[in-house]
Amino acid sequence: METVTLKVFRFDPEKDKIPYYRDYEVPVEGTLLNALLYIKENLDPTISFRAFCRSEVCGSCSVRVNGKTKLACKTPMKELVKTWKGKPLRIDPLNHMKVIRDLVVDIDKPIEKMKTLIPWLVPDPRVVPSDPRHESIIYPEEMELYKDQIHCMLCFSCYSACEAVEDNERYRGPFAFSKAYRFQVDRRDIETAKEKRIRYSISGGLWSCVQCQKCIHVCPKGVKPAEDIQNLRGQAVKKGFTDKPGAKKLKHYVDWIYATGQINRLYLPEEVYGNKEARKKLTEEYERMGIEVWEVPKPTKGLMKFRDIYLEILSREDKALELDFSHVRKIDKMVSDIFKADICTIVDRAHQNNRKSKGLIGKLKGLLGGSDD
Amino acid sequence: MIKVGFYQGCCFQGQDAHMFETMKEVFRMIDVELELLEETTCCGGNTIDEENRKLSYAINARNIALAEAKGLDMLISCNTCYMVIAKAKNALDNNKKLRDEINELLKEEGLEYRGTNKIYHLLDFFRDVVGYDRIRKAVKRPLKGWKVGAYYGCHVLYPKHTAIDDGDNPSSLQEVLKALGAEVIDDYEAKDTCCGYHAFFTDKTMTMKKLNRILGSVKKAGVDIVATPCPLCFKSFDIYQLQMENPPMVPSAFLPELMAYAFGLDKRKSGLGHHLIEVKKE
Amino acid sequence: MLEYDIVIVGGGGAGLYAALWAAENTILKVAVMTKVYPTRSHTGAAEGGINAVLTHSVGDSPEAHAYDTVKGSDFLADQDAVDIMCKMGAAVIYDIAHRGVPFSRRPDGRIAQRPFGGASFPRTCYAADKTGFYILQTLYEQCLKNNVTFLNEWFLLSIIHNGERVEGLTAWDIRNGGVHLIKTKAVILATGGHGRVYWNRTSNALGNTGDGTAAALRAGLPLKDMEFIQFHPTGLAKTGILVTEGARGEGGFLRNKDGERFMKRYAPEKMELAPRDIVARAIQTEIDEGRGCGPEGDYVYLDLTHLGEEKINERLPQTREHAILYEGVDPVKEPIPVAPTAHYSMGGIDTDKMGRTKIKGLYAAGECACISVHGANRLGGNSLLDILVFGRLTALEAVKYADEAPETTPSLAKQKDDERRILELMENDGKESLAELRRELGNVMIKHFGVFREESTMKQGIEKLYEIRERAKHVKVHDTSKRFNTDLISVLEFLNLVDLSLPIAIAAIERKESRGAHARKDYPNRDDKNFLKHSIVTLKEDGDYQLSWKPVTITKFPPEERKY
Numbered sequence A: 001m002e003t004v005t006l007k008v009f010r011f012d013p014e015k016d017k018i019p020y021y022r023d024y025e026v027p028v029e030g031t032l033l034n035a036l037l038y039i040k041e042n043l044d045p046t047i048s049f050r051a052f053c054r055s056e057v058c059g060s061c062s063v064r065v066n067g068k069t070k071l072a073c074k075t076p077m078k079e080l081v082k083t084w085k086g087k088p089l090r091i092d093p094l095n096h097m098k099v100i101r102d103l104v105v106d107i108d109k110p111i112e113k114m115k116t117l118i119p120w121l122v123p124d125p126r127v128v129p130s131d132p133r134h135e136s137i138i139y140p141e142e143m144e145l146y147k148d149q150i151h152c153m154l155c156f157s158c159y160s161a162c163e164a165v166e167d168n169e170r171y172r173g174p175f176a177f178s179k180a181y182r183f184q185v186d187r188r189d190i191e192t193a194k195e196k197r198i199r200y201s202i203s204g205g206l207w208s209c210v211q212c213q214k215c216i217h218v219c220p221k222g223v224k225p226a227e228d229i230q231n232l233r234g235q236a237v238k239k240g241f242t243d244k245p246g247a248k249k250l251k252h253y254v255d256w257i258y259a260t261g262q263i264n265r266l267y268l269p270e271e272v273y274g275n276k277e278a279r280k281k282l283t284e285e286y287e288r289m290g291i292e293v294w295e296v297p298k299p300t301k302g303l304m305k306f307r308d309i310y311l312e313i314l315s316r317e318d319k320a321l322e323l324d325f326s327h328v329r330k331i332d333k334m335v336s337d338i339f340k341a342d343i344c345t346i347v348d349r350a351h352q353n354n355r356k357s358k359g360l361i362g363k364l365k366g367l368l369g370g371s372d373d
Numbered sequence B: 001m002i003k004v005g006f007y008q009g010c011c012f013q014g015q016d017a018h019m020f021e022t023m024k025e026v027f028r029m030i031d032v033e034l035e036l037l038e039e040t041t042c043c044g045g046n047t048i049d050e051e052n053r054k055l056s057y058a059i060n061a062r063n064i065a066l067a068e069a070k071g072l073d074m075l076i077s078c079n080t081c082y083m084v085i086a087k088a089k090n091a092l093d094n095n096k097k098l099r100d101e102i103n104e105l106l107k108e109e110g111l112e113y114r115g116t117n118k119i120y121h122l123l124d125f126f127r128d129v130v131g132y133d134r135i136r137k138a139v140k141r142p143l144k145g146w147k148v149g150a151y152y153g154c155h156v157l158y159p160k161h162t163a164i165d166d167g168d169n170p171s172s173l174q175e176v177l178k179a180l181g182a183e184v185i186d187d188y189e190a191k192d193t194c195c196g197y198h199a200f201f202t203d204k205t206m207t208m209k210k211l212n213r214i215l216g217s218v219k220k221a222g223v224d225i226v227a228t229p230c231p232l233c234f235k236s237f238d239i240y241q242l243q244m245e246n247p248p249m250v251p252s253a254f255l256p257e258l259m260a261y262a263f264g265l266d267k268r269k270s271g272l273g274h275h276l277i278e279v280k281k282e
Numbered sequence C: 001m002l003e004y005d006i007v008i009v010g011g012g013g014a015g016l017y018a019a020l021w022a023a024e025n026t027i028l029k030v031a032v033m034t035k036v037y038p039t040r041s042h043t044g045a046a047e048g049g050i051n052a053v054l055t056h057s058v059g060d061s062p063e064a065h066a067y068d069t070v071k072g073s074d075f076l077a078d079q080d081a082v083d084i085m086c087k088m089g090a091a092v093i094y095d096i097a098h099r100g101v102p103f104s105r106r107p108d109g110r111i112a113q114r115p116f117g118g119a120s121f122p123r124t125c126y127a128a129d130k131t132g133f134y135i136l137q138t139l140y141e142q143c144l145k146n147n148v149t150f151l152n153e154w155f156l157l158s159i160i161h162n163g164e165r166v167e168g169l170t171a172w173d174i175r176n177g178g179v180h181l182i183k184t185k186a187v188i189l190a191t192g193g194h195g196r197v198y199w200n201r202t203s204n205a206l207g208n209t210g211d212g213t214a215a216a217l218r219a220g221l222p223l224k225d226m227e228f229i230q231f232h233p234t235g236l237a238k239t240g241i242l243v244t245e246g247a248r249g250e251g252g253f254l255r256n257k258d259g260e261r262f263m264k265r266y267a268p269e270k271m272e273l274a275p276r277d278i279v280a281r282a283i284q285t286e287i288d289e290g291r292g293c294g295p296e297g298d299y300v301y302l303d304l305t306h307l308g309e310e311k312i313n314e315r316l317p318q319t320r321e322h323a324i325l326y327e328g329v330d331p332v333k334e335p336i337p338v339a340p341t342a343h344y345s346m347g348g349i350d351t352d353k354m355g356r357t358k359i360k361g362l363y364a365a366g367e368c369a370c371i372s373v374h375g376a377n378r379l380g381g382n383s384l385l386d387i388l389v390f391g392r393l394t395a396l397e398a399v400k401y402a403d404e405a406p407e408t409t410p411s412l413a414k415q416k417d418d419e420r421r422i423l424e425l426m427e428n429d430g431k432e433s434l435a436e437l438r439r440e441l442g443n444v445m446i447k448h449f450g451v452f453r454e455e456s457t458m459k460q461g462i463e464k465l466y467e468i469r470e471r472a473k474h475v476k477v478h479d480t481s482k483r484f485n486t487d488l489i490s491v492l493e494f495l496n497l498v499d500l501s502l503p504i505a506i507a508a509i510e511r512k513e514s515r516g517a518h519a520r521k522d523y524p525n526r527d528d529k530n531f532l533k534h535s536i537v538t539l540k541e542d543g544d545y546q547l548s549w550k551p552v553t554i555t556k557f558p559p560e561e562r563k564y
């Protein structure tokens, strides 16, 4: 029978001064949980880990394999051996939580953190009847809004993998934000609770998430915390919490992309942090190296149509920010000052240049919008 | 000659416009013609999603449609652009209602998202289309004696459904670096730590802490330079590093720059000469 | 010594709902003690749904629900209890829906209901295919909201009473180690089922070991109807993990080793869609008569290959994933090996219709209790209703009781006892291996007290069980650490299984009839004249068991033949 070595993290604070690894030879068969149970039954009954349902519903059995968070009962041994090309598999407890013993970690802290985000329904009496004999009506479409979030089984895989948890003690954790967001989009939840969740999310590190996507990657249940964090950020900005850098960054993106199809990295420090020096310094630095610096991106020919689409979507959808047209006009002016023409003319010129230089008229016919077509 | 549509995003214009010329040159040397997808716009940088997710999908449906209209697959050289566009593609391919709604808007510009063409990031393009052999053959100045730290960045590895390599134990970057003749260092402690780029304008301290981890760790591993296939990670290393309290001054490179240099271009032309943190290694 | 007014042991659906109703209705000190974090309890594995007659259930009525339940129980359920449960259905569903359970909805926004086995109307409310999971998560959220005190990862050892009233509990703090004495006026046992008696032939979680039931037995409380164990027809062959009924619903075939769709011989019309117990018996018959598949001939095939990859991926993604993960078989390409698997414990701690035991202040609710609303056979979707209804009722009873009950003074003796017992477990000769003996117990149970039962094999079985009980004294806890000692927990759980195996066996052998899930080859018919009664097993001072009988409460529905 094919076997592989598991190097299992062992630590009993009662007995061991420092953690150590112990090697176990296990069959390459079934899941990682089977392998751990195999060790416990046949090789070493003193090893401690958590497991309960053995069929990926209870969230007990997350561990790390060579540093990567895995739900043990959902991870085939064959797959591990393939991924790590036969190398020994180092099994560690989850990260970011205190080790109680061996592979068992203290999950009270993330639960406490989650609690601060009001991860429960606070019924709005106007929607939820106070008489328990009456039903509150919910349409199937409404439930689409939180269909992924409700799958969270509190396995803390994402908490273990999270970059923000790693470097921000206060950070509530990916799952906690997903749990919170689930109620933010539930019509039955009262507005005041929604407001509080946003407040507490912000103080709980909402803007510290680095958007690394690891939480989505490791979640065994298809929850997408990183995206819920984006959703919550949007709600925060919409609710008027616009003083944070992240909110200003969003404004930069919304306005500049609409205006020019691009963001403008030269202006970001100024618009977000009020740092006017940065643009100057960077420009000087590049010029010193002989690089030409364009202060604004050159508009391309599809720009006007792009703007139409952009506006159309924003007019239909729920959004965080309104487009700031005075800002857009300012950008337009910068563009026309630099390119010595108004924005429409520049776009028209882009069309013509394109034809001349590439002679693609035939090919692109029909693709091109704009008056000169 | 393979022809592919090149999506520039925000990283190949303005002060970075010269990088596109380098890219074109590098790809020409491995028999790939890059056709710039000029009318494309910013992918939204994974930030427009905060404004509205559908806006992000629409912008990128348009971006992809522009490549499809030319009958070209799309090559994306930025991890974040890649992920954002791949997520949009995923959503559009799996949701007819969304696709129809957005196509209705694209119609005005004579565009349609069909989902017929592929999107690639540099790494899977090298692996699946170009082949490492061709890269190896193009090398004129092997990076012999260069200890290069392989740094992937997050958005090509996570999340699973858009990843271009095995997020747990990836190999596509090492392969390219090996083909260039470099000595690859891929087991430093912070190899999986996020570069922090996207937090720079939301919570700067996060970026600084991330850089501290990564750069401290590569330094400890004794690398000459950190190489990344993501222009944003590169910016984080080259620009934001200078904002650290005690910058360790670890040089870094955007992967195509190293390729250019190994393919025989000089330091300036390869882009390696334009870094804020000087690349001294010859 | 920890002190509470009410301790709820168990953080599954029954325990959490009890906690919630207690928390909202009293200022007494209430704590939930659970050996795993609440959301990990087995209630989270319930997929199918929860039965209740709602205001928009056209044509249906609580009486119809009660009738179906009683008929399903093969008339062994106590009809007064069934009546309470069915009448409270809507109230419970609306209550948990108002608290956030994401029930699937009809286009008009009302809670959707679907047909389920044994029900005369579509009355099973569901939340996608994870009903129990969502209920458990929602109840936990609500408990957090109400600041319920949790003793997470504490293991109940013993119940302390003075013959009249409950006085307290002893428990092992899993995280830090140590036997604790807990003083409390009232205790609600909600520790779930004991399917693990069948060790690797059960759909139950690793920890469904009937700890509360065993503790009650040891504390002198009677257990009721223990012989009734519901077998689900399709558990994965290697692990017993459930393959949902949906797999047959979508058109899966059952085949024996000759490739024959054998259901045509058992239920020619309904074929694979016949009721659970009929399918389970059919499969078992095939296996027993040598038409099983595999080297041991101990399973049959559930064949989905003809459904095609697309349909399997779309309708049965979980089934495919589980078959690949846990059985190493891809149902798109190969048939899935399945066999009946122990699924639900109808029997349990004997209580009256309000969940009261014979000891004042001691209540039982949920799968560990036998109230009895399921009688000889539980209908799908009735258990989730049972745990909620009686979780809530026992909470209100306990609040009422604890409000007025006198202070208790639990003696230290039990704590000393338990400490000694644990020490002994760590110090015995260790001649027997836990893993082996546990497997043996499971094998004996499935072989001798499985889907079919018969005097002669059961007799042999009982002997083996007594033998296992003796050998179990030599199972040693090798891990001597106090901290998160899972070796100790496993041994304690195993000993509980041993304690519960004999009551099952003894009641089974004495029930000389076939009723509900209890199918005897030697007595193939129901015998209302002699056995329309509950079996009761108690533990005597000398360590042996005593069997007695107790009448069934019959109100509206006189026994009739159970025919579908």
Ligand SMILES: Cc1cc2nc3c(=O)[nH]c(=O)nc-3n(C[C@H](O)[C@H](O)[C@H](O)COP(=O)(O)OP(=O)(O)OC[C@H]3O[C@@H](n4cnc5c(N)ncnc54)[C@H](O)[C@@H]3O)c2cc1C
Pocket (backbone or CB within 6 Å): C009, C010, C011, C012, C013, C014, C015, C033, C034, C035, C036, C037, C038, C041, C042, C043, C044, C045, C046, C047, C048, C049, C050, C051, C131, C132, C154, C155, C156, C157, C190, C191, C192, C193, C203, C204, C205, C208, C210, C211, C212, C242, C343, C344, C365, C366, C367, C368, C380, C381, C382, C383, C384, C385, C387
């Ligand atoms: C796979 C499967 C599917 C099912 N599907 C359905 C369905 O669709 N519909 C339906 O109605 N029923 C279904 N059932 C049955 C139903 O899920 C259970 O009967 C029900 O959930 C039991 O709930 P409970 O609260 O009594 O116990 P559990 O949920 O099992 O909880 C028991 C609790 O007791 C605690 N506990 C146990 N021992 C100790 C101890 N020694 N010390 C401290 N705490 C302890 C545990 O930690 C746990 O919190 C299904 C069962 C299974 C196995």
Ligand code: SF4
Pocket (backbone or CB within 6 Å): A158, A161, A162, A163, A164, A165, A173, A174, A208, A209, A210, A211, A212, A213, A214, A215, A216, A225, A226, A229
């Ligand atoms: S995306 Fe944000 S929440 Fe998710 S793991 Fe990364 S830092 Fe944590």
Ligand code: SF4
Pocket (backbone or CB within 6 Å): A059, A151, A152, A153, A154, A155, A156, A157, A158, A159, A174, A175, A178, A218, A219, A220, A221, A222, A223, A225
């Ligand atoms: S979001 Fe996913 S990974 Fe995180 S705790 Fe919930 S189920 Fe686990």
Ligand code: FES
Pocket (backbone or CB within 6 Å): A033, A050, A051, A052, A053, A054, A055, A056, A057, A058, A059, A060, A061, A062, A071, A072, A073, A074
């Ligand atoms: S054991 Fe329950 S999720 Fe793995």
